[in-house]
Amino acid sequence: MYKSNEIEIRPRKATSQAAFRKDNYWMNQTQVETSPWYEWDTKVFNSHDKPPQLSGYESFNKDLRDYLQTSTLHGLRYIGERKLTWFERFFWLAAFCCSxxxxxxxxLNVYHKWRSSPMIVSINPQNMHLQDLPFPALTICNVNQAKKSVAERYISTGSSLDKKLLNSLCATQRDADIFEDDIAESANWDYTRSFLINVTQPCNEMLAMCLWDSRSMNCQDLFNAQLxxxxLCCTFNVVHRDNMFRNPRDLNDLNLTFPLPSVDWxxxxxxxxxxPPDGFPWKPKGIGTNHGLTLILDANIAEYYCASTKSMGFKILLHNPTETPNIAKIGEIYGPGIEARVAIQPRILDAQSSLKDIDVKKRLCLFSSEKELVFYRTYTLRNCEMECEARSMxxxxxxVLYYMPKNKSTRICGKADAKCYSNVKLTAQSDSEASCDECLPACNEIAYFERLSTAPLNKALIGQYSTILLNRTPDYFTENMLLVHFYFEDNTFMRFTKGEIFGLTEFLSNTGGLLGLCMGFSIMSVVELLYFLTLRAFCMARRRKPTHPFLK
Structure with a gap:
């Protein structure tokens, strides 16, 4: 009986305990043990506990310590290590600052080198082939300023103005000291040009024979007269004036003829x-004298009246086909009575297109698209200097003087302007550096130099030129004639290329190498720093923000 009563009471007790736990559910929830949701600095918070609120300084200090201890930069984790003493931390901080x-x-040294000398000239491994290079332009002048027979006729029967013009060609005096004011007005350019053409040896008399690629050709088809x-001189293989000047129809110059077809080189x-293969300016046909230009020039010594030098012969200049020659100052002198071989040696300079991103003051050269000349279509240093001198005059x-670039509306200086242009010539050397400082070398240019070898002519060995000897004796030939061969001796030519000594890639490589050597710095170090400053800071701020579950 006792046992049965005990069995009846136990269920009743269990039911009351379950009801008690159900009624006090919310009170017991705080005592339920759950797994922690966050660990920070060895402190464990339950899922229903709020993280402690830190001040702004404490929050920054904690984030900074985290960055120092996890950074990949060398030495920073020792600075943030709490187990080290302050002296040890200061030691590592000083070491990091020194690095x-x-x-x-x-x-800074690399950057200074990059900014001060960004360009380097190197040898291009790809040589330029002979067929990609034009034959140089030639300008030939007889140093004789006036034919003796014409000069004597002017002296005997010419006017006083003709005599003074003749004196201005031969005398060392300035034109301003020769021409008086009353007669200078009559010596305008039209009159002076006619005088120069009459008194100077014409091209058809100077050029006795012309051979191009071993083919005899009419010299008038190869050369043009040019002031x-x-x-008055003779020029060969210059580009067509439509490709030389911007407004060729506005030029006031001699009538010129050019072979066809013309090419814009x-x-x-x-x-x-x-x-086309035969486009003008012409290309060299091959190497050696048989594929070059051979000329026989007649100095006609008996007609010498006065010369621009102390010797007899010719001034010859090899130049770029797009340039106007400045032959008086830099022309080479060739005497008569010799056979000369002139091996042409081009100097080729080109530039990488990346140089356009470098300041002009640093690279010291100009591309054609960066500076347009007034008269010339192609920018070269000599063309720019010619325009600069003309502008100053x-x-x-x-x-302007008659040989300077001009158009029909530009007045050509006459002898009445002699005093002015004489003074400008005297000061040209000192003023050119200041007034023509905008003229820089072209980034892409071709210049021609010659290697000369000569030997005297022998009258017993000139029988092959019988067509020329019809009206001349062998003695006249050996005393007055110059036989000269212009030719190339190589099929390929070295190119010098202007490029960047330090591009952006090289600068970053040098900078990254130095930072990696001193600090262990890399691109991921930047990503790491950005992460701690942005993404991590934002996420930690959201976690530390107080929550109120019953407030909206």
Whole structure:
């Protein structure tokens, strides 16, 4: 009986305990043990506990310590290590600062080198082929300023103005000292040009024979008369005036003829892709004298009246086909009575297109698209200097000399302007550096130099030129004639290329190497720093933000 009563009471007790736990559910929830949701600095919070609120300084200090202890930069984890003493931390801080200073010092040196000398000239491994290069332009002048027979006729029967013009060609005096004011007005350019053409040896008399690629050709088909600073000269293989000047119809110059077809060749662009093989300016046909230009020039010594030099012969200049020659100052002198072989040696300079991103003051050269000349279509240093001299003369004297670039509206200086242009010539050397400082070398240019070898002519060995000897004796030939061969001796030529000594890639490589050597710095170090400053800071701020579950 006792046992049965005990069995009846136990269920009743269990039911009351379950009801008690159900009624006090919310009170017992705080005592339920759950797994922690967050660990921070060895402190464990339950899922229903709020993280402790930190001040701004404490929060920054904690984030900074986390960054120092986890950073990949060398030495920073020792600075943030709590187990080390303050002296040890200061030691590592000083070491890290010294590394930063050393890296900054070397990086500044690299940057200074990059900015001060960004360009380097190197040898291009790809040589230029002979067929991609034009034959040089030639300008030939007889140093004789006036034919003796014409000069004597002017002296005997000419006017006083003709005599003074003749005196100005031969005398060492300035034109301003020769021409008086009353007669200078009559010596305008039209009169002076006619005088120069009459008194100077014409091209058809100077050029006795012309051979191009071993083929005898009419010299008048190869050469044009041109007025230069040396007087009336003869030019070969210059580009067509439509490709030389911007407004060729506005020029006031001699009538010129050019072979067809004409090609728009430039040192920077070269020959167009659709250029015909026989396009003008002509290309060399091969190497050796048999594929070059052979000329027989007649100095006609008996007609010498006065010369621009102390000797007899010719001034010859090899130049770029797109340039106007400045032959008086830099022309080479060739005497008569010799056979000369002139091996042409081009100097080819080109530039990488990446140089356009470098300041002009640093690279010291210009591309054609960066500076447009007024008269010339192609930018070269000599063309720019010619325009600069003409502009200076026009500003001071309101006229230009006859061989300078000009158009029909530009007044050509006459002898009445002699005093002005004589003074400009005297000061040209000192003023050129100041007034023509905008003229820089072209980034792409071609210049021609010669290697000369000569030997005297022998009258017993000139029988092959019987066509020339019909009207001349062998003695006249050996005393007055110059036999000269212009030719190339190589099929390929070395190119010098201007490029960047330090590009952006090289600068970053040097900078990254120095930072890695001194600090262990890399691109991921930047990502790491950005992470702690942005993403981690934002996430930690959201976690530390107080929550109120019953408030909206």
């Amino acid at each position: 930063v200073i050393c890296a900054a010092f070397f990086i 230069t600073d040396e007087g 430039t040192p920077e662009g070269g020959y167009p892709a659709d250029a 026009l500003d001071r004297c309101k006229c």
